[in-house]
Amino acid sequence: MTITENPITGEYEGLPTESPLGFPLDWKWLRGAKSEWGFKPTPGPRGLTMLDIAKGSYGVIPDNPPHRSMAPRGADIDPDTPDMGYILNKKSDVWAENVTELYEEAVARQWSATRDIPWSELPDLPNDIEHAMCQVCTTLTEVEMIASDLPAKWMWRINHDFLEAKMFLCTQIMDEARHAEVFRKRALANGGGLLVSRGQSEGLLRTIIEAKTYTQATALLHLLGEGFILDIFRMGELISPSPVEKRMFRMAMQDEARHVAYGTMHIRYAVEQDPDVAEEIHEALDHGEVVLTQFGTNQDFGTALAVLLGGGVEHVETKGFELQADLQRKQFTSYLARCERAGISRLHRTKLPLELLGIDPNTVLADL
Numbered sequence: 001m002t003i004t005e006n007p008i009t010g011e012y013e014g015l016p017t018e019s020p021l022g023f024p025l026d027w028k029w030l031r032g033a034k035s036e037w038g039f040k041p042t043p044g045p046r047g048l049t050m051l052d053i054a055k056g057s058y059g060v061i062p063d064n065p066p067h068r069s070m071a072p073r074g075a076d077i078d079p080d081t082p083d084m085g086y087i088l089n090k091k092s093d094v095w096a097e098n099v100t101e102l103y104e105e106a107v108a109r110q111w112s113a114t115r116d117i118p119w120s121e122l123p124d125l126p127n128d129i130e131h132a133m134c135q136v137c138t139t140l141t142e143v144e145m146i147a148s149d150l151p152a153k154w155m156w157r158i159n160h161d162f163l164e165a166k167m168f169l170c171t172q173i174m175d176e177a178r179h180a181e182v183f184r185k186r187a188l189a190n191g192g193g194l195l196v197s198r199g200q201s202e203g204l205l206r207t208i209i210e211a212k213t214y215t216q217a218t219a220l221l222h223l224l225g226e227g228f229i230l231d232i233f234r235m236g237e238l239i240s241p242s243p244v245e246k247r248m249f250r251m252a253m254q255d256e257a258r259h260v261a262y263g264t265m266h267i268r269y270a271v272e273q274d275p276d277v278a279e280e281i282h283e284a285l286d287h288g289e290v291v292l293t294q295f296g297t298n299q300d301f302g303t304a305l306a307v308l309l310g311g312g313v314e315h316v317e318t319k320g321f322e323l324q325a326d327l328q329r330k331q332f333t334s335y336l337a338r339c340e341r342a343g344i345s346r347l348h349r350t351k352l353p354l355e356l357l358g359i360d361p362n363t364v365l366a367d368l
């Protein structure tokens with residue numbers, strides 16, 4: 001029988017109704033008239049982005065997806081598609097308005113800790129500076145991969161209709177693998193090695209991984225933990241004894257800024273959609289700030305940073321501790337500002353010793 005396309009309906013006529021083995025064929029995919037059929041996205045200067053294809057109904061992210069399967073959002077989905085056991089089924093559970101753009105940015109800015117750091121240009125450094133850099137890298141390589149483990153713990157529980165959020169978290173997981181890699185490599189690359197690890201870091205990491213909800217976890221990880229690390233990377237110019245470390249911190253900073261941007265915007269979206277979530281986040285941060293302060297008492301990391309900032313052990317008292325206090329002030333100020341942006345004002349709730357840290361709440365608000 002000849003197969004023809006009906007010029008009016010666009011339907012194919014004369015299609016076989018049985019396979020060669022005798023199974024019935026319904027050709028549903030050939031008839032499936034999608035609402036966006038015929039729409040052809042135009043690639044932009046960057047190529048074809050996820051934003052370019054998020055057009056019409058394909059760009060609509062449902063608040064409460066009707067399915068719990070991996071069926072692609074926008075396809076004709078069988079009503080009896082299986083349940084994958086997702087528990088994060090509300091858009092406000094995971095979404096952030098900037099997440100698709102952040103994914104594209106992440107993909108465009110991937111780098112290699114093997115290739116993109118000029119390892120062979122590492123200069124011989126004074127013994128104290130090399131030790132300090134190795135200690136900072138020991139602690140950093142210890143804490144980096146919590147930011148892989150945490151998204152990984154939640155990702156398979158996230159409804160597949162929030163695909164762009166899951167894809168972004170995949171990039172974060174890869175980014176953190178690279179951070180763990182680059183700091184481990186730096187610890188070993190110049191003849192030093194991995195130095196001391198103590199319990200304070202682990203307390204913070206455990207609090208993050210054990211958070212009860214994804215949004216609490218995000219607040220602890222992105223807003224608090226990664227935000228603090230981001231400010232350290234921002235100080236990379238001052239911390240680095242050579243251009244090699246400067247490049248390392250600069251590259252890691254770009255990645256870290258994306259993770260913090262996602263977390264900030266996710267919390268904001270979650271609170272806007274359901275103001276009751278705010279209290280849940282506050283409770284997580286009440287506890288998180290305490291463990292972060294304990295992490296801050298990690299003297300190995302603190303003194304090593306002070307030595308790098310001061311430019312040697314002999315300048316630690318005259319210069320290093322002061323610059324380290326500046327860094328701390330910056331970290332807490334930008335954390336509080338980030339909370340404001342996320343719609344979770346901590347200024348009147350935090351138990352952080354703002355006065356002791358030299359932080360004026362009005363400055364935080366002025367910086368927004």
Ligand SMILES: [Fe+2]
Nearest residue numbers: 144176179256
């Ligand atoms: Fe990181």
Ligand SMILES: [Fe+2]
Nearest residue numbers: 147226256259
């Ligand atoms: Fe990160």
